[in-house]
Amino acid sequence: MRVLKALAWSVVALAALAVGYVVFFNGIEAALRWYFTVTNFTASKVPNFAHNLRLGAEVTIKLTVISSITGLILGLFAGIARLSKNPLFRWPAQFYVWVIRGTPLLVQILFAYNALPFLLEPLWKYLQPLGVPPIQDVLTPYWAAFIALSVNVGAYNAEVIRAGIQAIAKGQWEAAMSLGMRPFQVMRYVIVPQAIKIVVPPLVNNVIALLKDSSLASVITLLELVHQGQRMISITFRPVEVYIAVAAIYLILTTVLTFFTDWLEREMAKRGAAT
């Protein structure tokens, strides 16, 4: 019964999310059409401009969502590994965080798009006969950006998660261990549920930063929001109106994200009275 109920709720939630997504971006497109009309863009081109910017915004949000999820998983593993007593786990995690946080995201994006194919070529010699498409078809601008952004935000998430786990008092570990729990069980049932409340606000900050930083992927020709804007400027020579539109869309997206996470924080505070 419980499983069925949860399943039904997830279906309903997913459907609501899908409908909300379509309504939201249709709204953005309609607003853009109105905006470009009142700012006197060529009437026949307005629907096309509005549609292209909407597509750019969709790429931006999709890239942000999948990179955030992957970055969360990476951050969870790297954050926990950084606290491990075993150097075989700790050192690679430390190295990862050190390199990623110490180099510019722009370089990481360029590396993923331009350098990674060369590095992966030897591997592809074995994979391609198995039916895997050529490396250039796999590492499209979109997937290269996805790799760079996930790996980047993962390193920042790792630091947040490490700090969150360390903030849980040592007594919690001792109590759980004295009850015979294994370290993994202590993490799973005692530490992580408490750490989540501490780490959610800074993790959300990382997602909002990621949303904005995804604009750097325009340099590898990914047609996200900024690149769509630049293409439009090269046709219309009207940077003022276009960049205002682009910036406004980012502002709307980050505002929506902030509302969502404020709600999430309130919900989490309601459950489990205090820490």
Added chain:
Amino acid sequence: MAIIEMRDVNKWFGSLHVLKDINLDVQKGEVVVVIGPSGSGKSTLIRTINALEPIQKGKIVVDGIDISNPRNIDAVRKEVGMVFQSFNLFPHMTVLENITLAPRIVRKWPREKAEQIAMELLERVDIADQAEKYPAQLSGGQQQRVAIARALAMQPKIMLFDEPTSALDPEMVGEVLDAMKELARSGMTMLVVTHEMGFAREVADRVIFMDMGEIIEEGEPDQVFSNPQHERTQAFLARILH
């Protein structure tokens, strides 16, 4: 055969020698109270018994299980319950969830069985009506009684108490000591680090006085309190008994 055997146990924190050649046997059903000035190693001593503190030299055998072998640590922890000075309840779980967690995931009991036993234990420590509350909604005394019930839920053979009343307001000390007395009467093997001399006199079968990492003196409570043999014991008791 003693249920706890400690042989020439030594422990260092860095260069600090905190346990020096400890030899201690505790019999099944015995209640042992450990007293001594702060920093004497008494908390460390009982924490070595469930391997929360590793030892560097010597041997500890609990209920026939040698804990110097790391593989045995899980087995020993199932047999040994522990109650901490600062309660250490899980703040994100209700009282009932606190108590049923380890039985369910370590002992693999079904939820119904774990909850039934948890309620019996809450009844026993006299707070069954608080089962659905979160720890932060309870007084210190109630929290510590939940902690006792949580440790008992694993059905341990031995219970360790690390200054269980030191963090409590005075008016709540009694209710926790009552729960411990009831437990002692039920035949539980107990090692208790405490400053509650009244409790020691009433319940303890044996009192151990520690200072600077050594067991200085041990004996029946009357003997140790009324007629201490060692001058360090005398000095310590003179300081705390009024």
